[in-house]
Amino acid sequence: MRTLDHFHGGIHPAEHKLESSELPSRIAPLPSLLILPLHQHIGAGAKVQVQAGDHVLKGQLLASAQGMVSAAIHAPTSGTVTAVQPHTVPHPSQLPGLCVHIEPDGKDQWIDHAPLEYRAIPKSELLAKLREAGIVGLGGATFPTHVKYSLATDQRIQTLVINGAECEPWITTDDRLMRERAAEIVRGIEVLRHLAEPAETLIGIEDNKPQAIAAMRAACAGSDIEIVTIPTLYPSGGEKQLIKILTGKEVPSGGRPTGIGVACSNVATAYAIHRFVDHGEPLISRQMTVTGNVRTPQNIEVLIGTPLEELVRLAEPLPGATGYILGGPMMGVHIDDLRLPVVKGSNCIIVKSAKLFPPAEPAMPCIRCARCAAACPADLQPQELHWFSKARDFGKTQEYSLFDCIECGACAYVCPSHIPLVQYFRFAKSEIWQRERETQAAEIARERHEFRMERIEREKREKAERLALKEKAATAAKPAAPIAAPVMINPDADPDDTLQMRIDAAMTRAKEQAATAQPRNTENLTPQQQAKVAEIEARRAKFSELASNAGADDESSKKS
Amino acid sequence: MISALWVMVGISLLLGAVLGYSAIKFKVEGNPLVEKIDAVLPQTQCGQCGFPGCKPYAEAIAKGEADINKCPPGGEDGIRKLAELLGVDYKPFGEGAGPKAKAVAFIDEQTCIGCTLCLQACPVDAIAGAAKQMHTIIASECTGCELCVAPCPVDCISMVGLPESIQTWKWPYPVYALAQPQTPTREMPKS
Numbered sequence: 001m002r003t004l005d006h007f008h009g010g011i012h013p014a015e016h017k018l019e020s021s022e023l024p025s026r027i028a029p030l031p032s033l034l035i036l037p038l039h040q041h042i043g044a045g046a047k048v049q050v051q052a053g054d055h056v057l058k059g060q061l062l063a064s065a066q067g068m069v070s071a072a073i074h075a076p077t078s079g080t081v082t083a084v085q086p087h088t089v090p091h092p093s094q095l096p097g098l099c100v101h102i103e104p105d106g107k108d109q110w111i112d113h114a115p116l117e118y119r120a121i122p123k124s125e126l127l128a129k130l131r132e133a134g135i136v137g138l139g140g141a142t143f144p145t146h147v148k149y150s151l152a153t154d155q156r157i158q159t160l161v162i163n164g165a166e167c168e169p170w171i172t173t174d175d176r177l178m179r180e181r182a183a184e185i186v187r188g189i190e191v192l193r194h195l196a197e198p199a200e201t202l203i204g205i206e207d208n209k210p211q212a213i214a215a216m217r218a219a220c221a222g223s224d225i226e227i228v229t230i231p232t233l234y235p236s237g238g239e240k241q242l243i244k245i246l247t248g249k250e251v252p253s254g255g256r257p258t259g260i261g262v263a264c265s266n267v268a269t270a271y272a273i274h275r276f277v278d279h280g281e282p283l284i285s286r287q288m289t290v291t292g293n294v295r296t297p298q299n300i301e302v303l304i305g306t307p308l309e310e311l312v313r314l315a316e317p318l319p320g321a322t323g324y325i326l327g328g329p330m331m332g333v334h335i336d337d338l339r340l341p342v343v344k345g346s347n348c349i350i351v352k353s354a355k356l357f358p359p360a361e362p363a364m365p366c367i368r369c370a371r372c373a374a375a376c377p378a379d380l381q382p383q384e385l386h387w388f389s390k391a392r393d394f395g396k397t398q399e400y401s402l403f404d405c406i407e408c409g410a411c412a413y414v415c416p417s418h419i420p421l422v423q424y425f426r427f428a429k430s431e432i433w434q435r436e437r438e439t440q441a442a443e444i445a446r447e448r449h450e451f452r453m454e455r456i457e458r459e460k461r462e463k464a465e466r467l468a469l470k471e472k473a474a475t476a477a478k479p480a481a482p483i484a485a486p487v488m489i490n491p492d493a494d495p496d497d498t499l500q501m502r503i504d505a506a507m508t509r510a511k512e513q514a515a516t517a518q519p520r521n522t523e524n525l526t527p528q529q530q531a532k533v534a535e536i537e538a539r540r541a542k543f544s545e546l547a548s549n550a551g552a553d554d555e556s557s558k559k560s
Numbered sequence: 561m562i563s564a565l566w567v568m569v570g571i572s573l574l575l576g577a578v579l580g581y582s583a584i585k586f587k588v589e590g591n592p593l594v595e596k597i598d599a600v601l602p603q604t605q606c607g608q609c610g611f612p613g614c615k616p617y618a619e620a621i622a623k624g625e626a627d628i629n630k631c632p633p634g635g636e637d638g639i640r641k642l643a644e645l646l647g648v649d650y651k652p653f654g655e656g657a658g659p660k661a662k663a664v665a666f667i668d669e670q671t672c673i674g675c676t677l678c679l680q681a682c683p684v685d686a687i688a689g690a691a692k693q694m695h696t697i698i699a700s701e702c703t704g705c706e707l708c709v710a711p712c713p714v715d716c717i718s719m720v721g722l723p724e725s726i727q728t729w730k731w732p733y734p735v736y737a738l739a740q741p742q743t744p745t746r747e748m749p750k751s
């Protein structure tokens with residue numbers, strides 16, 4: 001029996017897991033519409049490769065990964081791309097992001113795909129393939145898997161931790177997945193073991209999921225993967241917390257687990273990897289819990305891009321919905337609009353009702369009881385962080401390790417004054433990021449400005465040197481016939497040619513040129529090139545519209 | 561006694577030599593305060609502070625010739641940072657001045673005659689183009705200083721506000737209900 005470590009603090013919120021964990025999971029029917037945001041993972045958004053009107057097959061690439069930290073997006077079913085345009089995405093801002101909209105044709109026709117003999121290819125190639133398959137961490141952080149397992153040559157992974165803790169209340173996707181697809185998960189874990197070559201592999205599961213533990217034990221029988229039962233305590237499913245429990249090692253502040261020889265992935269990620277290597281399927285669907293104020297809370301396998309509305313309908317919502325939570329009640333995002341699509345990072349949708357989720361109690365001033373500090377799994381001082389965030393003293397919040405806060409909400413849960421502590425921490429973090437961006441922009445501007453000043457200086461100097469040289473040459477060549485003056489003077493220039501006239505002439509010239517200019521070399525364009533041309537034309541049109549609007553504004557302001 | 565004196569003199573000479581040497585060796589170029597002030601200014605180089613760029617403004621502040629509330633692009637946060645750096649009180653923007661929403665310049669590519677006047681005005685080389693060619697703003701480099709707007713002879717440059725995006729969105733300052741303080745009634749038993 002492995003001796004377990006424990007992390008600081010932790011809480012026991014009401015679990016609410018039985019509601020959805022006992023029904024077998026089902027597969028959602030094809031939705032009427034799919035909306036696929038290009039930015040579903042941490043890192044750079046994917047680069048769109050299709051355009052409106054294209055017919056796509058199931059599993060076809062819609063957008064390719066851009067840069068190292070990025071992942072591709074694929075068509076979840078066959079159909080027609082109806083638009084590539086902004087749509088509200090599941091993000092706390094509820095702002096629109098660019099999405100590919102697909103109307104399914106109902107045939108669900110696969111593109112050619114085949115299993116991958118991953119042991120026969122170099123690891124770098126396997127990682128590149130995972131990137132092209134759009135595999136990201138499905139535990140919630142959506143960190144691209146290929147980045148996590150791209151290890152430096154001197155990096156050794158001692159422990160591979162597979163996260164099956166699922167500590168957040170209400171959510172049961174990993175539980176159901178482990179019960180129903182244990183063997184498949186293990187196939188995926190084998191791929192991760194091949195990549196990381198760990199000395200030991202541990203699967204951490206909270207003791208409130210006995211069936212999942214039994215199923216995983218059975219699937220791992222005969223292999224050296226060890227299932228470790230851990231006590232139920234929120235947030236034991238946090239990456240750093242789970243690593244602490246299982247290995248006793250602490251991930252340093254600002255560091256990555258790989259830095260201390262540990263790699264950590266979620267069971268759902270392992271399952272997605274299995275789908276890819278054993279069936280050749282990119283990441284196009286995932287399991288989600290639909291629970292809360294619905295008649296049949298359950299787990300549903302759903303295509304990425306399905307509108308949440310259609311997903312929730314499958315669980316028969318009850319009257320009296322007061323809103324929705326995307327994710328769990330502790331760390332999820334509260335939304336009001338169900339037209340948002342399912343993305344790779346969505347693991348749960350909870351329908352709120354006044355009874356299940358009563359409105360937050362009014363807050364009172366902090367009484368410095370330090371209960372928050374006792375509950376904080378990151379061993380922070382939330383009361384101090386709260387104080388400094390409230391006073392906008394962001395330098396101090398950083399001194400108190402604000403960025404070690406995992407926004408788990410344990411502090412706010414225990415706070416007797418009902419202070420929305422996490423909201424303060426999120427506010428402070430985004431203010432600090434904003435400042436970071438501004439400082440960077442200022443730094444770039446400063447460099448560019450200094451470069452420009454230097455350039456102007458240099459040009460002046462060079463000009464002076466050239467002039468001096470020319471003068472010298474001129475004096476030397478004086479006896480010879482004086483040739484054309486160095487400056488060309490327009491022979492038919494009117495002496496009273498004003499600046500304005502020259503400008504007008506230039507404008508008409510530019511207009512004529514624009515009018516007579518015929519597009520050249522426009523035959524045999526590839527669709528991509530055509531799309532580019534169309535894009536540029538649209539941009540031009542927008543500019544001229546903007547300019548005419550601005551002009552109109554100017555005129556109206558002049559009149560007034 | 562005498563030897564002790566000599567030892568002290570020796571030590572002081574040695575330390576003096578070390579100090580003198582390091583003063584030459586580690587000499588700080590320029591005025592460190594100006595550099596520090598310049599570092600918190602937004603580097604837009606727009607001249608809205610009344611000085612021909614951020615560095616001159618920084619120099620003026622360092623000399624005590626200018627107030628800290630003169631830089632609109634820096635916003636109130638900028639004033640706060642300056643106040644903190646200089647150990648003076650925060651001072652709100654004066655009459656007529658105020659923070660500005662971030663914007664970038666746009667050149668109407670149809671109207672541009674390629675005169676290069678805007679190119680010469682831009683302090684950060686954010687405009688690409690050559691004589692008699694259409695000019696374009698490199699939006700990611702544009703600081704929104706508006707210096708290119710006035711020189712354009714055909715008025716084809718306009719400032720366009722930057723919409724909030726998911727990348728720049730910020731969590732709002734928490735707003736929530738506070739419990740009403742309970743006024744003790746007379747009937748309450750005193751404990």
Ligand code: SF4
Pocket residue numbers: 365366367368369370371372373382383386411414415416417418419421
């Ligand atoms: S738990 Fe709440 S009241 Fe107690 S110290 Fe923390 S923030 Fe203050």
Ligand code: SF4
Pocket residue numbers: 372375376377378379380381382404405406407408409410411412421422425
């Ligand atoms: S939200 Fe942050 S500060 Fe609060 S308990 Fe969790 S880690 Fe600690």
Ligand code: SF4
Pocket residue numbers: 601602603604605606607608609610611612613614615617630631632633634
């Ligand atoms: S107003 Fe601000 S940004 Fe503009 S030049 Fe002055 S200090 Fe720089």
Ligand code: SF4
Pocket residue numbers: 664665681682683684685686687697701702703704705706707708709
């Ligand atoms: S393009 Fe215009 S507004 Fe932008 S930085 Fe250059 S001069 Fe300023």
